[in-house]
Amino acid sequence: MLKKRIIPCLDIKDGRTVKGINFEAIQDAGDPIELAQRYVQEGADELMFLDITATLEKRKTLSELVTRIASEINVPFTVGGGINSLDDAKRIIDAGADKISINSSAILNPELITEIVNEFGSQCVVLAIDTKCVDEKWEVFRNGGRTATGLNAIQWAQKGVTLGAGEILLTSMNNDGTKAGFALDITKQISENVSVPVIASGGAGTMQHFFNVFNQTKATGALAASVFHYGQIPIPTLKQFLNKQNIPIRL
Amino acid sequence: MIAILKYNAGNTTSVENAIKSLGYAALVTDDVSLLKSAEKIIFPGVGEASSAMKYLRKRGLDEVIKNLEQPVLGICLGMQLLCESSEEGDTEGLGIFKTKVRKFPLKDIVPHMGWNNFTAVNGDLFQHISIENDCYFVHSYYAELCSEIAATTNYILPFSAALQKDNFYATQFHPEKSSLTGLQILKNFLEL
Numbered sequence: 046m047l048k049k050r051i052i053p054c055l056d057i058k059d060g061r062t063v064k065g066i067n068f069e070a071i072q073d074a075g076d077p078i079e080l081a082q083r084y085v086q087e088g089a090d091e092l093m094f095l096d097i098t099a100t101l102e103k104r105k106t107l108s109e110l111v112t113r114i115a116s117e118i119n120v121p122f123t124v125g126g127g128i129n130s131l132d133d134a135k136r137i138i139d140a141g142a143d144k145i146s147i148n149s150s151a152i153l154n155p156e157l158i159t160e161i162v163n164e165f166g167s168q169c170v171v172l173a174i175d176t177k178c179v180d181e182k183w184e185v186f187r188n189g190g191r192t193a194t195g196l197n198a199i200q201w202a203q204k205g206v207t208l209g210a211g212e213i214l215l216t217s218m219n220n221d222g223t224k225a226g227f228a229l230d231i232t233k234q235i236s237e238n239v240s241v242p243v244i245a246s247g248g249a250g251t252m253q254h255f256f257n258v259f260n261q262t263k264a265t266g267a268l269a270a271s272v273f274h275y276g277q278i279p280i281p282t283l284k285q286f287l288n289k290q291n292i293p294i295r296l
Numbered sequence: 297m298i299a300i301l302k303y304n305a306g307n308t309t310s311v312e313n314a315i316k317s318l319g320y321a322a323l324v325t326d327d328v329s330l331l332k333s334a335e336k337i338i339f340p341g342v343g344e345a346s347s348a349m350k351y352l353r354k355r356g357l358d359e360v361i362k363n364l365e366q367p368v369l370g371i372c373l374g375m376q377l378l379c380e381s382s383e384e385g386d387t388e389g390l391g392i393f394k395t396k397v398r399k400f401p402l403k404d405i406v407p408h409m410g411w412n413n414f415t416a417v418n419g420d421l422f423q424h425i426s427i428e429n430d431c432y433f434v435h436s437y438y439a440e441l442c443s444e445i446a447a448t449t450n451y452i453l454p455f456s457a458a459l460q461k462d463n464f465y466a467t468q469f470h471p472e473k474s475s476l477t478g479l480q481i482l483k484n485f486l487e488l
Contacts, residue, residue, distance in 0.1 A: 166342060240406060
């Protein structure tokens, strides 16, 4: 049986892992390679590396980091952040990433999804969507959650899939950093309205939250950062818990 | 030396890393004489079937692959290209394995992406592997069940997760991305 995926996310800034709360307040959280290796040993099914390095110059070091990650870990990993062109995507994939995720750049230039898909295939392209519930509507935000786009999250997800995206990474900004649980309603709506896998992100605080998102939505993956970084939820304990609750999981 | 076939549909970095981590020398190449003299050959693949086949034919690599005598391991698209035909781009394959590649019916999420276990395992690649072990899959097309099957998996329907015939071996999943289980399968191939 196909297993649900537990995906730790490592936010990368200038080659270090960092963690923010509600898209702000950055704290240092360690060496990315060390953390990645630890997660894989503990049973992480995939890893997500999100580069939030501000300057273009420092961002170039990202492909070197990707090469090191690829040589150290043997589970699939996705790299996102600052991928604005086919060339950016190519550099990261050639360095050894299995998938790239695009967010703001796809909103500004939806054709970019198709360009990357035509070169590397749908399975390489994750469309990351940051969404916030405003006046009871789930709106898409770009630029690290700073800029409203007027796009409806469900429609944008569907359009992204039509353009070729092979997977949706859905982050609820209302929930991110709150540890109050995943945004079940929007995750359910999007996962029931696209044909590709959806990863839920934002809000994981307890093991029950992971159960809820797998039990109540069609998400096939759940992504979290701080609960794993700071050891609040050890991955093996989480996976045992989900297994006992009859969620298909890789032990 | 282990040769990894270089062509237009291979993300070869992870395969190369995995082989090196097992202590073997690996070379990514499309040089025919190097391929022919390699101890074993890995035929990876991520991408679209018909354009990959066209590329192989244009360079005469299709005939080279078919006539290889040393152990060959096709991975993912590499496995699908070793079959008779594929519905992806409606192309003929290399015809080593007597089975056809079809698109998954859209009765569930496609691609089949993530970790899945087996319903049966058999043969050289699966020494020390049980049906409970999970491997990492990502594919929208599958090879139908056939008599050359080495492992079966269920997703939407039962399909060929691995094939074996003479010196040809193939896995639909990515052993290089399947943690310790995948490394064991690669090790089994490298120790043939």
